[in-house]
Amino acid sequence: MFALVDCNNFYVSCERVFNPALCERPVVVLSNNDGCFIARSEEAKAIGLGMGAPAFKSEQLLRRHKVAVYSANFALYGDMSARVMNTLAGYSSDIEIYSIDECFLGLDGFGRFDLDEYARDIRRTVRRNTGIPVSIGIGPTKTLAKAANRMAKKNPALQGVAFLRSEADMHAALKNIAVEDVWGIGRRYAAFLHQRDIHTALDFSRLPGPWVRKHLHVTGARVQEELNGRSCLALELVRPAKQTICTSRSFGDAVTEYEGLQHAVAHFTSKCAFKLRREGSKASMLTVFACTSPFAPKTGRYWGTRTIALPEASNDTIVLLAAAERALAALFREGYGYKKAGVIAGGMVPGGSPEQTALSLFQEDPVPEKQLRSGMVMEALDRLNARYGPGTLRLASDLRSGWKQRQGRLSPHYTTSWNDIIEVRA
DNA sequence: TCTGGGGTCCTAGGACCC
DNA sequence: TCTGGGGTCCTAGGACCC
Numbered sequence: 001m002f003a004l005v006d007c008n009n010f011y012v013s014c015e016r017v018f019n020p021a022l023c024e025r026p027v028v029v030l031s032n033n034d035g036c037f038i039a040r041s042e043e044a045k046a047i048g049l050g051m052g053a054p055a056f057k058s059e060q061l062l063r064r065h066k067v068a069v070y071s072a073n074f075a076l077y078g079d080m081s082a083r084v085m086n087t088l089a090g091y092s093s094d095i096e097i098y099s100i101d102e103c104f105l106g107l108d109g110f111g112r113f114d115l116d117e118y119a120r121d122i123r124r125t126v127r128r129n130t131g132i133p134v135s136i137g138i139g140p141t142k143t144l145a146k147a148a149n150r151m152a153k154k155n156p157a158l159q160g161v162a163f164l165r166s167e168a169d170m171h172a173a174l175k176n177i178a179v180e181d182v183w184g185i186g187r188r189y190a191a192f193l194h195q196r197d198i199h200t201a202l203d204f205s206r207l208p209g210p211w212v213r214k215h216l217h218v219t220g221a222r223v224q225e226e227l228n229g230r231s232c233l234a235l236e237l238v239r240p241a242k243q244t245i246c247t248s249r250s251f252g253d254a255v256t257e258y259e260g261l262q263h264a265v266a267h268f269t270s271k272c273a274f275k276l277r278r279e280g281s282k283a284s285m286l287t288v289f290a291c292t293s294p295f296a297p298k299t300g301r302y303w304g305t306r307t308i309a310l311p312e313a314s315n316d317t318i319v320l321l322a323a324a325e326r327a328l329a330a331l332f333r334e335g336y337g338y339k340k341a342g343v344i345a346g347g348m349v350p351g352g353s354p355e356q357t358a359l360s361l362f363q364e365d366p367v368p369e370k371q372l373r374s375g376m377v378m379e380a381l382d383r384l385n386a387r388y389g390p391g392t393l394r395l396a397s398d399l400r401s402g403w404k405q406r407q408g409r410l411s412p413h414y415t416t417s418w419n420d421i422i423e424v425r426a
Numbered sequence: 427t428c429t430g431g432g433g434t435c436c437t438a439g440g441a442c443c444c
Numbered sequence: 445t446c447t448g449g450g451g452t453c454c455t456a457g458g459a460c461c462c
Contacts, residue, residue: 031430053429054429244433247432295429
C-alpha cells in the first residue's frame with residue numbers, strides 16, 4: 001500500500017499560516033516576475049482564475065473580488081515544505097518526497113493499523129505542527145494513491161482522506177475519474193484517447209495492453225498496469241542526483257545592454273554552482289541562453305544559446321563564471337530586448353569521487369593543489385552564506401544591477417530571515 | 427506596460443565500432 | 445544472383461510531472 005500526502009493549495013496555505021485574515025478571502029500566488037497564477041485558494045478557483053493563466057488578463061476580476069495577490073516566496077514555501085516532510089517522516093520509514101508539496105509514504109507492513117484512521121492522524125498532526133492542510137489518498141499502487149488523493153480533495157464528504165481498499169472501491173474511483181486526470185496522462189494523450197471514445201480512467205484501464213504499449217509507449221503501459229492494481233513504480237527512497245541543474249529567470253523589463261545580461265548570467269551561474277555543491281555534483285558542461293519574449297513580434301525575436309565543455313568537471317563558482325562569460329559573449333546579439341536568460345549545468349560527475357580528479361589528460365600535478373584550494377574557498381563561501389544569509393559573500397561580477405524581476409507583492413520570509421520578522425513586529 | 431521555473435523519461439535515427 | 449549481426453553513444457523531439 002502507498003499513501004500520497006498532498007498539501008492543499010500549498011503556496012496559498014503557506015501565506016495563510018502567517019496571515020490568518022486570508023482564510024476568508026480568495027488568494028492567489030503568482031509565478032516569478034508576477035506573471036501567472038501558480039496557486040489559487042478554492043475561492044479563487046471558483047471565481048474562474050485559471051492555473052497558469054497570465055495575471056494581467058484578470059486584473060478586473062482580481063479587483064472586483066478583492067483577491068489577495070502574492071508574489072512567489074519560495075524561501076518561505078521551501079522551508080514550510082521541509083517542516084511538513086519532517087512530520088511525515090515520523091509516520092513511515094519509507095518516504096519519497098515527490099515535489100515541494102507531495103510525499104509518498106510506503107505502508108508495507110502496516111496491515112495491523114486501520115489505515116484510514118492512520119491517515120486521519122497524519123492530517124491532524126501535520127495541521128497542528130505546521131498549519132498546513134493536507135489531503136491523503138491510499139491505494140495499492142502509486143497511481144491509485146494519486147487517484148485516491150484526487151477524490152479526497154474533490155469530495156468534501158471524505159474529509160481529506162480516501163482509501164481504495166477493495167476492488168469495488170477502485171472500480172468506483174476509476175469510473176469517476178476523467179482519463180485526462182490520471183497521473184501520467186497529459187494533454188496530448190488525453191486528446192488522442194478522447195478521439196477513440198476513451199473518456200474515463202476505467203475505460204483506459206480496460207484497453208488491450210499491446211494497443212496501449214504501441215500508442216502510449218512504456219510509460220502509458222505502466223500507467224495502465226498501475227490502474228489495474230499491479231505496482232510498476234517503486235518508491236524512490238534515495239533521490240538520484242540530478243542530471244541537469246538550471247537557474248533561469250524572466251526579467252521585469254527587457255534587458256538590452258550586454259552588461260545587464262552579464263550581471264544576470266553571473267548571478268544565475270553562482271546559483272547553479274551553489275546548487276551543484278549542495279548536490280555533491282560537478283558539471284562538465286555549461287549552457288547559457290538568453291532570449292526575447294515569445295510574445296514579441298516575429299521580427300524582434302531571438303533565442304541565443306551556447307554550450308561550453310569544461311576541461312574538467314567543476315562546481316567552483318569562479319570556474320563556471322569564466323565559462324558562462326564566454327558563452328554569453330558568443331551568443332549575444334546587439335539590438336534585441338532580452339526578456340529571459342538562464343544557465344544550465346549538465347554532464348554531471350559525482351563530486352568527491354575518484355573519477356572527478358583522475359580524468360584530465362593535461363592535469364600536470366598528481367596532487368591537484370588548485371582543486372584543493374578551490375574546494376576550500378567554496379566551502380568557506382557556502383558556510384558564510386548559510387550563516388549570514390544568501391548573497392552575503394559573492395563574486396564581484398554577481399551584480400543585481402541592469403536587470404530585475406518584478407516582485408511587487410512579496411510576503412515576509414517569516415521562517416528564514418530575522419530581519420523580515422523584525423519588520424513584521426515593527 | 428503585462429504570459430514561470432524547474433525537472434524526468436522515452437523513442438527514433440544517425441554515426442560509429444568490431 | 446542479391447548486401448551479417450551485434451553493439452554503443454549522441455541528439456532531437458515529444459511526452460509527461462509539479
